[in-house]
Amino acid sequence: MPRQDELRLLAKVARMYYMQNLRQQEITDRLQIHQSTVSRLLKRARDMNIIRFSVATPPGIYSDLEDQLIAAYSLKDAVVIDGSTEEDPLVRDLGAAAAYYLETTLKPGINIGISSWSRSLFAMVDALHLGSYAKGGRVVQILGGVGNADVQQEAAIYLAQRLAGAVGASAILLQSPAVVATAEAHRVLSREPTIRAAVESFKRLDVALVGIGSMEPSRLLTNSGNVFSAEERAKLGRLGAVGDICFRYFDARGVPIKSSLMQRVIGIEATTLRAVDRVIGIAGGKKKLSAILAALRGDWLDVLITDRRTAEGLISDVT
Secondary structure, rough: OOOHHHHHHHEEEEEEEHHHOOHHHHHHHHHHHHHHHHHHHHHHHOOOOOOOOOOOOOOOHHHHHHHHHHHHHOEEEEEEOOOOHHHHHHHHHHHHHHHHHHHHHOOOHHHHEEEEHHHHHHHHHHHHOOOOOOOEEEEEEOOOOOOOHHHHHHHHHHHHHHHHHOOOOOOOOOOOOEOOHHHHHHHHOOOOOHHHHHHHHHHOEEEEOOOOOOOOOOOHHHOOOOOOHHHHHHHHOOOOOOOOOOEEEEOOOOOOOOOHHHEEEOOOOHHHHHHOOEEEEEOHHHHHHHHHHHHHHHHOOOOEEHHHHHHHHHHOOOO
């Protein structure tokens, strides 16, 4: 048991540092003790519960859920928002959360991959404040974005360009459809120098921004023409597919589906994507719960940005 005078010194140093906001050097000067002694006393005060920390979480902030997701699925980070039960407001809110996450985590010179045909990614770019967050870096389109003429203003080419402009980076575009008619068409297009150069840049990505697709494509995706037919999706379903990232389909355990249909996708391969240091998935809502769960089980994601109800569903699966 420490002596009374030692306890008094522990309490004094703790109050000076945490309540009076004095720096360790200032405490050293006032008390005429060595700075290493101040550091040691602060550590001992914490060990003895003289110093106790309490964080009051504001309403609408779900830090506990975020911590549970990180622990349950070995994530590097998680962001959980309140979110609407209606699809359009939820997409907008997820996009805003993803934009803030980028603004606070991007670094100069970083190489960012971005998928296409995800409404959450479009909402993210819409919400971004202009800045030089990734100055000198690159934004790489990792899934073909050429589609029907009436949706070209929402195509991935424009998405990648807008993101690059918003964060102070340059853009590398993958100027092709996401899904082509045949494997032979894929082989021909893949020999194009601009497409080959974009694909080569996939190996140098530091971050990848992706949506998570369910087996029922969104209206945006359907209108773009970059989609497998209902019969082809049914075939993937019979193989066990529950969702996709960049048209790389996976089963309920997150295991990639082996199908000749994958030979028609112009975009990042599953193995290349999963090797990226930080893959950020932005998705939520009841319709996508099984796909998000599978992506987490299969270690496709390092960071998940989702809504509270989806997070609770993901946690309930492991408790």
